[in-house]
Amino acid sequence: MPAISRPTSKDVAQEAGVSQSTVSLVLGGKWSGRVSPATARSVRDAAERLGYRPNQAARNLRLGTTRTVLLMVPTLSAPFFGPVYTGAARVAAQHGFGVVVSTWPDDAAGPADSPFGSDEAIDGILASSMPVDALGRFRETPAVMLDSGPDGGVPTVDFGVADGMRAIADHLAGLGHRRFGHVAAAVDQWTFHARAEALAAAVAALPGGVLTRGTCAIEVTSAKDAALRLLSGPQPPTALVCDDDLIAAGAYKAARALGLDVPSALSVTGFDDVLLATALEPELTTVRLPAEELGAQGMTALLDLLEGRRPAPRVLHGELVVRDSTARPRTG
Amino acid sequence: MPAISRPTSKDVAQEAGVSQSTVSLVLGGKWSGRVSPATARSVRDAAERLGYRPNQAARNLRLGTTRTVLLMVPTLSAPFFGPVYTGAARVAAQHGFGVVVSTWPDDAAGPADSPFGSDEAIDGILASSMPVDALGRFRETPAVMLDSGPDGGVPTVDFGVADGMRAIADHLAGLGHRRFGHVAAAVDQWTFHARAEALAAAVAALPGGVLTRGTCAIEVTSAKDAALRLLSGPQPPTALVCDDDLIAAGAYKAARALGLDVPSALSVTGFDDVLLATALEPELTTVRLPAEELGAQGMTALLDLLEGRRPAPRVLHGELVVRDSTARPRTG
């Protein structure tokens, strides 16, 4: 029950004294060389006077599209995905597209049972941070993968997480650290595999470098336990490299439980740079991942794809942000 | 360019050997007494065999609806609104509705310039946490207001923030606190006005109760400054009541800067119970607001409204969660 019936292209045609086809041509921007400039102008004026806006349902029906894309994320609870959505929605809106969000099927909190075969009619899919075993599922719908690693078949936008991890390792090594503990996310995603590899390689390249590794869920309690285990060995690490800012919060708790001051007795780093990073005390040294940019670039790539172009893979740079959670190790 | 052309109601009609009207009647659930059970069954079977799903664009065009509602929130960066969306989207999906999100116009990061008069064709609006001066704007579109206070004209769903604030005051008073500092959000929304009033009333009712008040943005640095000011007076408060968990994080920083241990030298409370509350050290005593439930109930109310019913105002209970940031004041 829409309150007031909006003007249609027929109304505009009548107001401008032309036919409906002419209105459609002019307003659709396909009039060059087909409609006289004077007529085009009068159509535009009429449309403006009437406050005309095309009925998307009719447009979609005629064109067979929905102008809706689906953004799939692992979870909406993680603070990381709000900005991804914002970036995607901004670019989409500029092109008259809407964005609908769905969480991965295994997430019971998700709005839809399954995005594959859901009720939603969709023009394309933006799939962010996919589980590794879910790759290559997109047969029928144009898709772009975000933060899911390079892929032969589907266009991708990724973060340069390896560079980010290397920047952290360099920063820590420069401060004098040699014994590193990696508090790694036990999540089967490309981004975490890439982080682990990059850190391992960086430490291996460091004379005297030693790396131990513990895994946990991306959750404070689990992270605290993992950090506790890492710190309880005979030659404990002097720096804890965490796969996520939230994991770093767990590392802080472990340090506090053991009476270790951060950063004087233990350096801690995060990854992502969400709000939490500056809410913690001390503020967290971490790698800033441009989440909103990921969404924006991903949507741009998807729109390209929908227009028949073949977007090249893109990699977004992550930036090391040095704050107060890292310092020289106690015993030089 | 949808990959494969889906079956239409005409295909189903042919498969079942009936007319398109009969298909529509049966699948729309309006056949009782109009179509024989046997025919209905064969239509359903045919639809299932073909994997038929109605074309929403055609449906919307015919019906004049969009089956889309707009959720307006102040910002997508705040961790509070992810769950609101999730709850709303879940209920919407159950009724075949989609949810599109927009931030308030003044937020430059928002996807649309202005939701009023945006390109989006919408059946209804869910407006969350509205600025006080933006009330009463909904003339043309059915709307439900969330977390924006009671309103004569528009159905509402709110939190019982006054009760929550009272629970905090009682908890603190029970521990022996008498000097309270309110680190209040300088945000012109009903919820914050209600919190301030409830706290003031509770402290006023407490023999020997004293309340001082400082305001800040919902942001760590600003909150820290406000807390610092409150704690620097001659008779500083022994408990800081914060309007938001993030503000509480700022209060922690102020305490640390002054060498005040939380909770032994200073009690701190938050509001909302977002992820941050348990990431902080010590974990934060706060009031849990059921954000996802707010979204779900709001959508239920809006759907009622769209069907011509008149949903009654609802108030959702906030629950005090006692953790480790509150204790007896040092000097009884």
Next chain:
DNA sequence: CTGAAAGCGCTTACAG
């Protein structure tokens, strides 16, 4: 350079 007509896939009076 412009218009009349068809048709996208539905739902709903209307006729039988």
Next chain:
DNA sequence: CTGAAAGCGCTTACAG
């Protein structure tokens, strides 16, 4: 109990 027909508002060949 069932079907033929109209029409929602667009866009796009097609004719002139």
